[in-house]
Amino acid sequence: MVDEIIPEVGWIEFLKEIERKNSKIFIIGGVDSGKTTFARFAINWLIEKKNKVYFIDCDVGQSTIGPPTTISSVLFIDPPNWSEDIKPDYLYFVGRASPESNVYEVIFSFKKIYEISNSIQFDYLIVDTTGMVTGDDAFYLKKIKVEITSPDYIVFFLKENELDHLIKYFSDKKINTICFPISKDVKPRTKERRKSYRENRFRNYFKNSFHKKITLPEKILTKFASEIQDKTLIKGLLVGLNNEKYITAGLGLIDDIDFGNGTLSILTPLNNLSSVKFIKFGFLKLNEDFSESGQINVNLK
Numbered sequence: 001m002v003d004e005i006i007p008e009v010g011w012i013e014f015l016k017e018i019e020r021k022n023s024k025i026f027i028i029g030g031v032d033s034g035k036t037t038f039a040r041f042a043i044n045w046l047i048e049k050k051n052k053v054y055f056i057d058c059d060v061g062q063s064t065i066g067p068p069t070t071i072s073s074v075l076f077i078d079p080p081n082w083s084e085d086i087k088p089d090y091l092y093f094v095g096r097a098s099p100e101s102n103v104y105e106v107i108f109s110f111k112k113i114y115e116i117s118n119s120i121q122f123d124y125l126i127v128d129t130t131g132m133v134t135g136d137d138a139f140y141l142k143k144i145k146v147e148i149t150s151p152d153y154i155v156f157f158l159k160e161n162e163l164d165h166l167i168k169y170f171s172d173k174k175i176n177t178i179c180f181p182i183s184k185d186v187k188p189r190t191k192e193r194r195k196s197y198r199e200n201r202f203r204n205y206f207k208n209s210f211h212k213k214i215t216l217p218e219k220i221l222t223k224f225a226s227e228i229q230d231k232t233l234i235k236g237l238l239v240g241l242n243n244e245k246y247i248t249a250g251l252g253l254i255d256d257i258d259f260g261n262g263t264l265s266i267l268t269p270l271n272n273l274s275s276v277k278f279i280k281f282g283f284l285k286l287n288e289d290f291s292e293s294g295q296i297n298v299n300l301k
Contacts, residue, residue, distance in 0.1 A: 005041040008034070008183050015045050018153065024125040026149055028142060028166060029157030031131030032188045036064055038155065038180070039128045040082055046124050047079050054122035056113055057088075058129045058145070060106065061097045061198065067205040067251060068097045068198040069238060069284055071109045075120055085204050090116050093240025093248040095282030096295075097198055099130050103137045107144050112246065114148055127151070133162055142166060151175065157182055195292060202290040205251065210271050212252075213263045214279065221262055227298060231257050236293055240280035241270060249275050253286060 018025075025042070029035035036059070043053050053076045057064045065086045066072030072088035080086055092109040099106045117125060127149055132138045146154065153176045156163050171177050189197075216224075228234055237254045252266035264279070283295045 005037060005044065006185075007041055007045075008038075008180060010180055011038060011041060012045070014155075014178055015042060018124075019049060021152070022123050023152040024127075024149060026127045026129070026146055026151035026154045027157075028129055028133065028154060028163065029131065029182075030133045030159050030162055032182075032186055033131065033157035033159060034180075034183045034186045035131075035155075035157050036062075036128055037183075037186075038157070039064075039126055042126060043076055044079055047076055051123035052077050052121065054117055054120050054125045056110075056117075056125070056127045058106075058110055058127060060094050060099060060130060062131075062194060063201060064128065066091050068201050069094055069282060070240075070248065070251070071106070071113050073113050073116065075122060091248040091250070092246075093238075093242070093251060093280050093282065095238070095240070095280065095284070097284055097292075099132050099141060100137065103141050106141060107148075110145055111148055116247075125149075125151075133166065139165065139169075143169070146170065146175070153178055155180065199286075199291050202286060206253065206267060206269060206290060209267045209269045211255065211265065212268055212270070212273055213265050214273065214276070216257075216262055216264050216279075218262070220279075221259060224257060224298075225259060228257075231259075233296060234285075234298060236285040236287060237296060237298065238282040238284050238286065239266065240282065241268065241273065241276040242278040242280055243275045244277045246278065248280070249273075252279075 027035045046053050056073045058071050065074050066088045070091050070093050072091045074089045092112050094105055094109045096102045154170050156179045158179055159182050234254050239252045240248045241250050241252055242248050250268055250270040252268040255265040257264050281298045285293045287293045
């Protein structure tokens with residue numbers, strides 16, 4: 001079943017214009033601008049025309065296909081059911097639910113996921129981004145992501161003049177820019193609703209999880225011992241379980257650390273940890289009911 005999305009004025013005309021052009025589309029818009037709704041509609045429409053669509057979800061806070069705190073991607077061949085959890089093909093753990101104060105890590109994570117597209121056979125690539133569009137960090141983040149992607153089109157969702165600087169910059173770079181107004185049907189979400197959305201995403205992600213133990217390298221144990229005097233402070237901390245190429249196989253939640261045995265106890269949906277070669281420690285902590293409990297900076301570098 002494909003969720004029915006009512007297109008706004010100009011959406012279908014734009015998609016007809018790029019039909020059979022094998023394009024890369026980069027979407028920019030502020031918070032609650034409808035950019036993800038457009039991405040879903042475009043994916044549905046293009047797949048109905050027998051196209052393969054590679055989708056990169058960069059929204060680390062309000063993610064569509066991966067859990068929050070990650071950048072993820074999936075190749076769509078058949079129309080997805082957006083009302084269900086969609087399992088990503090590839091995942092990279094950023095560690096925070098916002099790109100703020102984390103711009104360089106977000107860029108590195110996006111580059112890792114984007115590079116995978118070079119080995120994927122697709123007709124269209126669609127990149128959905130976060131709603132952070134104002135300030136120097138936001139400009140730099142969008143600029144570098146666009147340079148990495150080299151899109152054929154940038155689709156903007158306009159709210160007054162908040163995107164004027166970005167539109168001018170990318171237009172001057174001779175990139176095709178398409179501007180759509182924000183739909184009147186878009187309902188702004190409060191911080192609490194956005195937080196609740198993330199927590200529900202975490203609950204769904206961890207609902208069928210296993211208790212696992214991972215042996216930590218001596219260097220990490222030593223740093224842990226020096227940085228964390230009270231080990232209960234790291235209980236519930238999100239970690240990324242990365243393979244040898246630093247792509248994230250899955251997420252984990254720290255339950256305990258045993259300095260005597262040198263093991264880290266985690267909760268994770270991964271039953272087999274044989275591909276896990278590196279552990280990346282995040283900043284966000286979750287309670288036992290997967291609600292957010294705050295942040296902690298564990299400096300293990």
